[in-house]
Amino acid sequence: MGALEGLLYGLSVATLPHNLLAALAGALAGTAIGVLPGLGPVAGVALVLPLTFALEPTTGLIMMAGIFYGSMYGGSTTAILLNIPGESASVVTAIDGYRLTRKGRAGAVLAVVAVGSFVGGTLAVIGVMLAAPLLASAALLFGPSEFLALTAGGLIVLARISGGSFAAAGFACMLGVLLGTVGQEMVTGLNRFTFGNLELTEGINLVPVVVGLYGVAEILRLAEAALRQPEPVRVRLRDLFPSGEEWRRAVPSWLRGTALGFGFGLIPGPAATLSSFAAYRVEQAVSRHRAEIGQGAIEGVAGPEAANNAAATSALVPLLSLGLPFTPIAALMISAMMVQGVQPGPLLIQQHPQIFWGLIASIYIGNVMLLVLNLPLVGLWVWLLRIPVWLFVPLLLVIACIGAYSVSNSMLALWVLLGAGMLGYVLQKLEIPLAPLVVGLILGPNIEKHFREGMILAQGDLLYFLEGPISPTIWALAVLVSLAGLLRRRRAQPVPDAL
Amino acid sequence: MPAGTTPSLRQGRLWLGMIGLAFTAGYLALALQLPMGEREMPGAAAFPLLVGLILGALSLGLVVEAWRMRGSPPLDLPSRADARRMLAVLAALLFYILLVPWLGQMLTATLLTTLVARLLRGGSWWPALLAGVAVGLGSQWLFVGLFQVPLPRGELLPALGWH
Numbered sequence: 001m002g003a004l005e006g007l008l009y010g011l012s013v014a015t016l017p018h019n020l021l022a023a024l025a026g027a028l029a030g031t032a033i034g035v036l037p038g039l040g041p042v043a044g045v046a047l048v049l050p051l052t053f054a055l056e057p058t059t060g061l062i063m064m065a066g067i068f069y070g071s072m073y074g075g076s077t078t079a080i081l082l083n084i085p086g087e088s089a090s091v092v093t094a095i096d097g098y099r100l101t102r103k104g105r106a107g108a109v110l111a112v113v114a115v116g117s118f119v120g121g122t123l124a125v126i127g128v129m130l131a132a133p134l135l136a137s138a139a140l141l142f143g144p145s146e147f148l149a150l151t152a153g154g155l156i157v158l159a160r161i162s163g164g165s166f167a168a169a170g171f172a173c174m175l176g177v178l179l180g181t182v183g184q185e186m187v188t189g190l191n192r193f194t195f196g197n198l199e200l201t202e203g204i205n206l207v208p209v210v211v212g213l214y215g216v217a218e219i220l221r222l223a224e225a226a227l228r229q230p231e232p233v234r235v236r237l238r239d240l241f242p243s244g245e246e247w248r249r250a251v252p253s254w255l256r257g258t259a260l261g262f263g264f265g266l267i268p269g270p271a272a273t274l275s276s277f278a279a280y281r282v283e284q285a286v287s288r289h290r291a292e293i294g295q296g297a298i299e300g301v302a303g304p305e306a307a308n309n310a311a312a313t314s315a316l317v318p319l320l321s322l323g324l325p326f327t328p329i330a331a332l333m334i335s336a337m338m339v340q341g342v343q344p345g346p347l348l349i350q351q352h353p354q355i356f357w358g359l360i361a362s363i364y365i366g367n368v369m370l371l372v373l374n375l376p377l378v379g380l381w382v383w384l385l386r387i388p389v390w391l392f393v394p395l396l397l398v399i400a401c402i403g404a405y406s407v408s409n410s411m412l413a414l415w416v417l418l419g420a421g422m423l424g425y426v427l428q429k430l431e432i433p434l435a436p437l438v439v440g441l442i443l444g445p446n447i448e449k450h451f452r453e454g455m456i457l458a459q460g461d462l463l464y465f466l467e468g469p470i471s472p473t474i475w476a477l478a479v480l481v482s483l484a485g486l487l488r489r490r491r492a493q494p495v496p497d498a499l
Numbered sequence: 500m501p502a503g504t505t506p507s508l509r510q511g512r513l514w515l516g517m518i519g520l521a522f523t524a525g526y527l528a529l530a531l532q533l534p535m536g537e538r539e540m541p542g543a544a545a546f547p548l549l550v551g552l553i554l555g556a557l558s559l560g561l562v563v564e565a566w567r568m569r570g571s572p573p574l575d576l577p578s579r580a581d582a583r584r585m586l587a588v589l590a591a592l593l594f595y596i597l598l599v600p601w602l603g604q605m606l607t608a609t610l611l612t613t614l615v616a617r618l619l620r621g622g623s624w625w626p627a628l629l630a631g632v633a634v635g636l637g638s639q640w641l642f643v644g645l646f647q648v649p650l651p652r653g654e655l656l657p658a659l660g661w662h
Contacts (some may be wrong), residue, residue: 010650051646167560168512171519175553180528181550185543192543194530216592224581224618264586339521390619391630393580393588394612401595402604406648420591429512448546460538 003129006314014365019062022055022364028065028071035381036076039396040087040330041071042438043215046207047399049336050406057340058355064336064363068329069121069363072272072312073370076113076305078160078382080104089272089308092280096293096300103296107378108242111479112250112298114374119254120306121367124262124313128320129360132349136321139346145464151447151473153442153478154326155440159308160482162270162433169436173425176440177447178367179204187452189485199412205496206335206442208404208413210328212420213427213434215400220425222393229415240375242298249289256282257306264307265314268326270435272308272315281309304443320348320356322445326359328435331442339407511572512561518559527551527567549601584618603653609635 013019033044045067052060075087081095093113142150144432152244155177159170182193184204194410242250259280283303284293293300293438318324325331337344340351349356374381404417426436458464466472530551536542565571577585593613599607603657617624642648 009645019647050644050648054648059556085650087640167557167564169514171554171557171561174550174557175519178547178550178554179557181547188543190533190543192533192547193526220588223615224577224585286566366643382604390616390627393619394615395634396592397588397595397615398638400613401592401599401608402638402642402648402650406642406650409599409649411596414599416590418589418596421591426515429576430515431508444550452541455541456539496597 003133005131006353007043007129007361009353010359010361011364013058013354013358014062014361016426018056019362020365022059022063023362024369026068026322026364027070027369028373029068030072030385031074031381032369033067034068034074034076034087035070035384035394036387039218040214041075041330042069043211043218044071044211045329047403049207049332049405052336053262053339054406057342057352058358060336060340061333061355061359064333065359065363066366069117069309069312069366070114070370072309073117073374074381076117077110077378078385080109080113080301081382082385088270089276089304089312091273092276092304095280096295096297099296100298100301105296106178107302108246109239109298111240111242111375112246112302114371116250116254116257116302116306117309118308118367119257121260121313122364123258124265124310125260125360125363125367128316128363129219129313130438131314132317132321132356134321135317136346136349139322142346142427144450144457144471145467145471147472148447148450148454148465149474149478150322150324151443151450153402153474154324155436155443155447156478157481158326158436158439161267161274162436164431164433166482168430168432170350172432172434173436173440174444176437179209179437179443180441180444183446186449197412199408199410202408202417203445204441205408205413206331206438207407208242208416209420209441210332210438212417212422213424213459214438215396215403216417216421217424217428219393219396219400220421221428222232222389234286238379248278248299249298253279253283253287253299253302256286256308257413259302259304260309261307261310261312262314268315268439270433271327273310275307276304278305316359320359320427322346323348324446326439329437331438334442350456358462366475372378394466413433503538504578505573507571507573508564511567511574512565512568516558516561516565519561520555523551523555523558527555543572587618588615589617599651599653601653602655604650605639606653607651609636 009211014023016353029048030041030044034041035040039047045064048063048067054061055063066218071087072089075085075090076093076097079085079090079094080101083094083098085094097109097462155173157174160166162169180203182200183191184201185192191201260279260282261275262270264278280300280303283299284290287293287299289299289365297380316331319330319333320328323334325334334344341357342348401414404413407413427434454464466475527548529546530547533544535541535544559612576582593605595611598610602610609631610613612634613627616630620627639647643650
């Protein structure tokens, strides 16, 4: 099936009433999640994951994707109106966005962000549509050696570029891999580190870990600051029209941000966050109005927002073509597919074309929905910020418990939720990134599988893992990225206060 | 926390690295009890041993890095009142986990919401109780009624004849 033919087929799947409803519900819930402090995109997707099990796989994934990109949109609203980024990818948006709000341009900035996110998201979908099938065809020729290089090399790159030192991110990453070794071992069926607990034989489920690390830890931080609720500014519908000059200045920044974001999304790591920072740097370097950036310039908002949405979308390429998740959201989507009995990997496009093309087409549709709904509904989103903290902290806590429990109907999941919440709180205080832990947990069992398969195939010859052109290239790239990171740290210049 | 007594990021990372080393030692001791297998057919212990060794090295890396850290900023720790509130929410979560097998999801959610809402809001119990009842009944209707998600029913309500 060619790209155009595939897209038409995908549109026929995505426009089925129940799939349209799922995209709409996901986009709206995602925007609310992004707007409300305490729930970022990752925790938001994790919380609704159990609900998607009651839906068909395609419908469930469409809903999850809707929540994801909806929360990317919503996260920037609090960054612009309150100088509080709803998620890490919106940190740079707050710099110029909030300054523009104080100059009375809040409505115009929200409109530029919404259109920029639409441009970034939809252009990146075209890239996904073209790149993913090609990569999937190539991946059909991969063996354990190539997959080990991709998974383990990907984790090394992730640890290198996740922020903080290599030891800190690597520690989180290996802690995740270690947790992945708990449970019944896949070759001989032996129970490892289960201490006789039957529930542990199924391993540590991803969902309570993610909800705990991101959701409960954030709820604890909210409880700490419960009495300090900010007052959002009022935005009227008639304020939502940027001036002609603002449109003209935003367009080149959207396009630069989209190209940059698409590239970042293909690399293992926190692509949305990294790409928004990189896009901000690019605007500081090349924009004709670079002197105004940091003081309240539309380019400082347009570029990063297009970039983070493009990156969030292109991160679907390794997920859909290789079955490899390099972000916590992608890990949750893989988890959902596996619960539904869908095996992610290079054969997904051939065996489940309705999932692959339906998901891609739904992103087009979802982006249009967000553009049409988000701007007129901005008053509603701002109103959500007025919900008192004393009300939504316990509400989120109850939803977190229900989400964690219902994945496996196990009390163990609730204890894992509590443990992961405390761990996430401590790791955040110690400035240790959380994403490598989540990705390590989901990729760890894959790494072990490919390693053991390779050892059996090669009869114990470790050099097998360096055979062929692909594996050595991936390993070399992983080593290069690690070394480049070390050199850069040595030469590091102080980061401006604004960032 | 009074200035001067706040632990630094350096101290926090040192502790984390040392806890990581102790944890890794325990993990490796357990991994060594698993079958090693052969080089041609690695056993269940092979991968955990590799993971443990790398995690140990990274924990040591954290310790060394923290040891060499200069001008470390203080940890962003809450004040005593803020910490009490955070710990109370954590305790409420713990009580939820302990009580839900007996009281079931609906009653435990009501109780948790009421307690946490009263704790954060202060003042009268009535708004907190209203919020608790709304969350308890609402979550039951949405998740169990609408989405058919199986949640703990507990022993109390069935014992009272509620099905």
